[in-house]
Amino acid sequence: MSGRDTVWPANPHALYREHGYSPAVRANGFLFASGQVGARADGTPPEDLGEEVTLAFDNLAAILEAAGASFDDVVDITLFMIDPDAAIPFVLEQVAARFGDGPRPALTAPGSTWLAGFRFEIKAIVKLPESAA
Structure with a gap:
């Protein structure tokens, strides 16, 4: 490895620990961030969809x-949404x-039917700056 x-x-x-996956993997000058949901510290989603979307972006920011x-280094994102019509205004913001x-x-944004109790997820590929690679 x-x-x-x-x-x-x-x-x-x-x-991350509950489901046994890595938040992100750094390899060959790139960072591959796992799909980030709007999970609070205890792993639960907030009730408000806008807050959930913001928290997912915050979780990605913490990994970056x-x-x-x-975010200037992100080259590709995939957005998964249970209800794209409801989520997209918050996502665009x-x-x-x-x-x-x-x-x-x-950007790729497929609709989804299941996100483990969440309504939005963002996955990213990042070209790391030379100082971080």
Whole structure:
């Protein structure tokens, strides 16, 4: 397993250990972030969809920070939404806030029927800055 390592945010939520997956893997100058849901510290989602979407982006931000990267380094995101019509206004607000005027990452947004009790998930591929690679 040389050439790759796991990146953990400073304050990981409970789901990583509960379900046995890595928040992100750094390899060959890239960071592959697992799908981030709007999980609070205990692994549960908030009731409010806007808060859930914001928290998912916050969880991704924590991983980026732990890897020495930022949203400016994200090259590709995949968004999963149980109800795209309900989630997309919150998602577009977060994309504008996190990525600014661009360049923005490539984006794929399939609808989903199951996200383990969550309604939104964001997965990212990041080209790490040389100092973080």
